[in-house]
Amino acid sequence: MLIRTIEDLSDMLVRYNYTANLSRGNWAWEFARRNPALRDDAYAVLPQLETGTACHGIKLLKLVEQDLAAEAWGLLYFPDPDQTALSTDVFWSDQTFPRKIAVHVRERDPDEIDEIFEKGTRLCRIVHLTDAAGREHFLVKGANCSVQIRCSGKSLLCGEPVKMEFSVSGFDCPDEYIETLKRAHRVYDAEATSPTWSRKGLGYRNALIALDAFEAGMTYRETAMIFYGEARVTQDWSGPSSAMKSEMARLLAKGQRLRDGGYRELLEENL
Numbered sequence: 001m002l003i004r005t006i007e008d009l010s011d012m013l014v015r016y017n018y019t020a021n022l023s024r025g026n027w028a029w030e031f032a033r034r035n036p037a038l039r040d041d042a043y044a045v046l047p048q049l050e051t052g053t054a055c056h057g058i059k060l061l062k063l064v065e066q067d068l069a070a071e072a073w074g075l076l077y078f079p080d081p082d083q084t085a086l087s088t089d090v091f092w093s094d095q096t097f098p099r100k101i102a103v104h105v106r107e108r109d110p111d112e113i114d115e116i117f118e119k120g121t122r123l124c125r126i127v128h129l130t131d132a133a134g135r136e137h138f139l140v141k142g143a144n145c146s147v148q149i150r151c152s153g154k155s156l157l158c159g160e161p162v163k164m165e166f167s168v169s170g171f172d173c174p175d176e177y178i179e180t181l182k183r184a185h186r187v188y189d190a191e192a193t194s195p196t197w198s199r200k201g202l203g204y205r206n207a208l209i210a211l212d213a214f215e216a217g218m219t220y221r222e223t224a225m226i227f228y229g230e231a232r233v234t235q236d237w238s239g240p241s242s243a244m245k246s247e248m249a250r251l252l253a254k255g256q257r258l259r260d261g262g263y264r265e266l267l268e269e270n271l
Contacts, residue, residue: 012209012226018086019205020195021144025092025100026085027204028266031258032073033081034211041069042078049077054157056121058128061089066132071095074264076131089127091137091148097267101166105153108163116164128156203254204266210248211255220248 019030032038047067052060067077074096079088092100108114120126120140127139136151154162197205206227213223224233224244236244258266 016205016209017195018084018144019208020197020201022085022201023145023147024266024268025090025097025148026145027201028074028092028097028263029079029085029090030204030208031211031255031263031266033079033083034215034259038073038078039081041073042081045069047077054128056126058121058126059089060157061127061129063129063132074267076129076137085146086141086144089129089139090146091129091131091139092267094135094150096264097148099268100148100150102150102152103164104167105151105156105162105164107154108161110161112163114161114163116166130157204258207251207255207258210251211259214252214255220245220252223248223252 019027022030047070048064050062050064052062054060063077067075070077071093074092076091076093079090094100103116123142125141127141129137129139131137136156138149138151138156140147140149151164152167154160156162156164209226210223213226221233221237224237224247228236228244233244
């Protein structure tokens with residue numbers, strides 16, 4: 001997970017392959033969980049959660065009381081900060097992540113099929129959360145990313161046949177919402193053997209690596225070797241150009257900014 005040594009530099013990029021298709025909420029957690037103050041707050045008290053299991057292996061969580069410490073960081077409660085967004089359950093508050101995908105839940109007619117539920121339970125793992133105010137949220141967790149969805153209308157736990165329909169809210173225009181839905185469909189993708197990044201996602205990955213490398217005590221030169229290899233760095237580092245050194249400094253500054261509160265901006269980005 002986090003870099004702890006400066007050995008095996010050539011293998012370090014592989015450790016971050018899991019970030020190739022992360023959603024905005026996933027990326028925000030990857031930077032936020034590296035913040036020492038957040039980690040201290042998270043370890044100070046265990047989340048007050050009731051747990052259970054529903055049909056199709058759906059994991060049920062209920063937040064017993066409002067977690068003000070977690071909400072200060074934009075979360076509904078603290079997940080385990082040692083775990084990635086793919087291995088723990090991260091729920092951002094509506095205030096921090098107002099443009100998350102929403103569904104409206106209504107009573108289902110006898111001849112209707114709930115496509116969202118059918119596809120989600122067939123291809124993904126589902127985690128349902130009832131927050132302290134009784135609002136319902138769920139995570140659709142695939143091999144490469146997870147997507148948080150907020151619910152309105154009838155309760156998904158009402159015991160009656162229901163149908164979920166996408167609800168447009170919090171977006172400036174319908175096209176923007178459609179693009180968000182398209183990106184969210186990555187959650188259904190099978191795990192890729194050769195991960196590919198968007199340009200923006202690659203920038204976040206590199207900033208994350210630079211941040212971890214710095215926290216592990218690595219120099220800019222050692223960090224550069226992760227990206228370019230020893231031969232390239234040996235050739236360029238002592239040359240007349242300072243471009244590679246400047247790049248490492250920029251990546252670290254970006255990672256530190258995102259860790260120290262800038263992660264909230266990721267919840268507004270289009271990845």
